[in-house]
Amino acid sequence: MHPPARLLPLVLLVLTACSPQGPADLCNSREEALRSRECQLTPGVPLKDRYLSFERDTDWYSVRMPSDVGPRSLLRVTASHAASSTPVSLSVTLLREDGGELAPRRVDAHGEGQPRPVEFLLPFSEPGVRLLLQLGAEPVNPSQPGYDARNPYSLTVEVLENPDANEPNDTADTATPVPLTSQDGIQVGSASGFLATDGDVDRFSFDVPAGKIVYARVTAPSLAPLPPPAYLLSYELLRPDGSVEDEAHVDSPTLVVDLATARRAKEAGRWQVLVRAWNSGTSSEPPLGDLRLRYTVDVKVLDEADPHESPTDNDELARARVVNLEGKHPPVSESFTGRLGSVQDKDWYRVQLPSSTTHTLLHYRLVPLPSGGRFPPLPGRPHRLVRVLSEVAGSSANDCVTKADVCPKGNGYGSDPAVTSLVDGWCGHGTPLCLHSSRDELEAFAHLRNLEGVLPVPPHTTSVGYFFLVQDEGPHQADDHEYRLEVEWLSDPDENSRKGSGTTETPESKMLASDDAGTAFPAPPRGSEYEVHGSISYGLGGLVGHEPSKGQGVRGPRDYDAVPGDVDSFSFILPSSLPVPMDRTWELQWEVADLPDGGIPYGLSLDLTFCDGERPDVESACTAVSTGSAGAPLTLAYSGAPMRAWHSPASGPGELQPLYSLERGEGVTRVTVRPYACSCFEPRFLRGGILEVSVRAVDRMDYGQADYTLRTAYTGYPRTYSTLDGGTASCPRPEGDGVVPGCVFSRQPVPPATSP
Template identity: 45%
Template sequence: MRLRTRLLPLALLLLAACSSEGDDPPDAGTVVVEDLCNSRDEALTNADCELKPGVAVERFLALSGDVKAGDEDWYSIRVPANANARTLVHVTGAYLSASTPVNLSVTVYERDKNTALVGKSDQHGSGAPKPLDIVLPYGTPDTQLVVVVRDAPTNPARPAFDARNPYRLMVELLENPDTNEPNDVTPTPIALAAQGAVQVGTGKGYLATDNDVDRFSFPLTAGKIAYVKVTAPDQGFVPNFRLSYELLRPNGTEKESEGNVLPKVHPGVLATARKVKVAGTWTLVVKGYRPANDPVPAGDLRQPYEVEVRVLDEADPQDQSGDNDTYAKAVSQDFAGAPGTSKSFTGRLGYVSDRDWFTARVPVFGEPSVLRYRLVPLGTGGRFEPLPLPLGQLADRQVLVFTTVSTSTTAEQRAACSSSPAVCPRDAREHPDAPSLVQTYCNSAEAVLCIQSIREEGDPARFPGLSNFQGALQVPPHTAALTYHFVVQDDGTNWADDRDYRLEVSWEEDDTEEVTTYGGAPTEPARTRVLNGVGAGNLPTGNANFESKGQLSHGHGRLRGNDRATGLGVRGPTDYDAVPSDTDTYAYTLPSRTAPEDAAWLVQWEVDNLPDGGTPHGLALDLTFCDGSPTDGGSTCTPVSTTSTGGALTLAYSASVMRAWHTTASTPLSSYQALYQLEKTASTTRVTVAPYACACLERRFIKGGTLKVAVSATERSDYGRVGYTLRTGWGDYPRGFTAPDGGSPTQCPAPVAQADGGSGFTGGCQFTQ
């Protein structure tokens, strides 16, 4: 419709504006209107209704006279005689105003047909109007198309109109920039040419039209690896479509792979690497991603994409010789004799779904031992870039270690594996998801497997070079050979990088003290010691009467603060060991003392440094006292392993300034000090409980006579085989410490005799308060 108006009084213009809200039309005669382009016949015969390429028209969807059904404007487009399969009809429509009640709708028909070729509407509601963009391939020469512009009301009975704001409509006749068109059905062949040992082919195109689909084909040979990459280069804007692809097997229907980029991501990069199992001509389909119930993906004439195909030989020697992707085809090596030997396996994750299985068999051995493993990236390979990951997702390679419960996957075997720690151990204390992990692999399709260890790739800033991909497993004494299965894969088996790695596995003797202590027992007993006295002196170094030595071999060590969200040391957030980390327990006999029994407790520990000077781990000392003054009047010792407020009695280094037990809530912060002193020497890292801590043995504990100290690793940064020394003894109490301001020495709280001359004492050591 075209409006031809005379100048009107302001009141009449306001009346027209009110009518634009969809109310009843103004009286006839208010606006002089010559109503054109209201039918298909007018569109095809009236020169005013023909859209000229590149010429914008501005018209109104307004009501006139007694018309109440909603205005429609009909236009024609003349398709030239030289149109061909790459001819595009580009129609744009928009309201340029900030608001309009009209939900603009544009529909394109063939000349004499009522079925729409394409239609779009702007359902902007109360928001600002949005432009419509239609790109239609139409190659029938010397004919006409019909375009209908109308409102698309939310209520069909009340179409809106706008007598104040015009819409703008324009058509362009273009040639599709995609030289492969039409390839929606018949694929464009990609020729592969040798580049050394690799065959390479490329292609390019545009998803220029709505719901455009481009197909490419190329021949593949069974046993080869096909790397396929689709890239929409960054043009400085977000394309109208989300790039997606499908890789189809030679039958043309079965999908080998598919993927799409995230919304509003540019450039779009998609890639996969697949081992070819079916020879023949494969098809790559490139299109816009369309989620369920979403509209047809729009085309974009501005955004090209590129295709790269590489056909590679299998480069993993293990996969070349037997394809070790499954449990049954694991590459195996056997240890022999006694501990002290190592094995290594090599591999690479060369394609999606690639998994590398390896087996290490440990012969009969009557003493506890340790199996260490480490995954080392070698820096070779890499014939294609690591496959892209979704935005924000890190690579997630894994090393998993299993033992086999049974190759018979009966329900009884699976149930025993899932429910019995004796059949399959699980450490829920250090990993709350342990039960579900155990159940997952007990129900593996390949065998009934017990998960022993998991290392998963984390943030490369925290674990450069896969530095957390190492572990040490406790191997118990055994009368039959033990088999450990190692699997290298990525989580989900949907990623590959074609990089070589080496899996190093060594079988080593356990700590001599540990071997001696076990003595064939099913569990490690406590090592008995006597807590000796130093009088008024300090702990002597190198005196066996005050030192306990050992090594903490297996397990990743505990997390101080239990920060599972990030992990600490060499332990990633999802790393797991089925057997709790190695813990050495010492049972000290306390001295028999006359009242007041309070005694100072001197504690120091040190861990050997690694050859490069690094500290492999810290120590945590979990304490359990025996309360020799039971409140029930009995004589049974009551174990005490928590403070009076319920916190664990654990000593572990912290550099923080803290409040000691002998301070009060009113003690000024300026009086707080560090409870531990750290000293790094050339050979060890030493921690001493500071004098300010006033570490001491309470009277009730002296009466109980026993102190157990459980020593475990914390914040492990390496599995290097190193020793530790725990140095401890008792001394005269009370002792003094220096105030932080360098003032006069201050004494720890001393016991005070009863005021009435009785034999009891008050105050003194309250270390666990």
């Protein structure tokens, strides 16, 4: 064997014998910490490259406080692993020299995640005192070893000055006074501080007379791009007896802090703002302090500026501010000016109507005003609302819930749990209250545009009171801006002509006239022979193209009316003895007058009920038909979109065209059924002799009063219509001398199935 080869095992043996045996194990006891220089720390000098190198290894260190430690001194201890991963869950215990615990032991229980520093930050004002630190590996997971001979830890002890000049102010007796000075008639003051130490609590005090509004705000900047504080800032507004008036906390440490409240001080005395790190109750350790985040406390003490709150407030129905219209007749306009100047402020108003033998209307609108606003709107999303109610004296809560003549029920009741709960909740009031209308603020409706409504007021032999509640339902909301609640009592001549002194509408009867010439086809002729008129005066009606959640129309998705909308009924007498084939074309047009400003108040929908003369009913000569072949209601309403007509092919996409045309001019918005729709009367319906039409508003844009005209006639069938290729086509023709009708207007097209 070659000599170098023979020497190789010997070289390897020597190298193995000289290899390191792992990090030196130092500072294993309290005694070593006190006497060994290697275990004695110098404040401000990091100790590095120490290891918990075997199971149940414990390291001890001591540190002596400098002689200049004073009342504003802070002790910060930081221990950490620099590695991204370690099996050690580092624990640190901070002790006095006699063994007494200076602070509860802390553990970095990071699990499978990256290790985090273990930190103490606490006030310490004892110069020359020696402290002990014990570091170990917490046995969090018995299946993993609690040591790490490869990744060192570091340990630093620092003595710092507390940046918070207000300390100590942790108790009511040591609270920092906030001097208040007058600015434009408002008492104003501010202070600032730090939650510098673990579990720190800061208190600020100021004097408040009874009946004033207390505005308190706590703000702090974001520390980004630096790491955020390890806590969530919170505050409490405390009454003179120490109980909590209001409280809040930020949702994330990375956010700019803006917490505020405004409360009516019912108790005179020394109020306080308490600032602390919020503890959700999930940790037994005090929240960590932070020397970087300065917060500011702003305080205002304001007079109550709402005239309706003096000499007593109007926060309860029994203290509602009243306008009595006794001796007056429609039209009458009244208004209330108020403001929501504090959290949970409620403003109740009552409008008392005299007896009336006619149908009238009650129009209300909440208008935000630029006046007021002595403090910024409180943080969070506002939720202002209006409720319109009346007492149902003499009726039980059960009657209020179950009897429509006691309290009518409108849109969503019974199908929407939120609406049902709201209505039933007011019925369960001490004296049952019927909810007539409710409006809730929605961000999509700028300037509270949806907080408006019109209610029908039926004839009444005695005085009737309507209550209006204005409030912000947000748990911490107020803005101190003035608003104006406008209320109008109006006449409703159209409703009186239809209902008289009763509550049931009698349909207006009209003979359907013939347009033999059809010179204006598809429009019917004009004139009284072909026209009926009306006015949709209250309620929303229906939705066709509007999406309330997007701020379209006049009402939000949560808004409610006990009477959903005005409905006008017409009964058209159809020609029942026409020669065969009886099919006839139906000319149909309607128009709604523009508002004085040129705006469109609403569209119209027509709910149709034919009478099938070929199917006698038990009690009549025909069977009512109000749904089509697909089971959907027979309802006509404008849409400008291309659609399938009743005669469109059942297979394939067919030729889609709009069924209606819309034009504006002459002070009206006019809708005409187009020839492509092949609008017509089926022979069986002509034999029935009656067409009931219910007219209601759709996609309402304004509550302003506006009249409509419905124009209709019948003419020869079939008619032709223009096709998209520039040609013409005919509506389906009758067959077999009218035995098989050509018109099947009640056929509802079903879109063809798409291929998978």
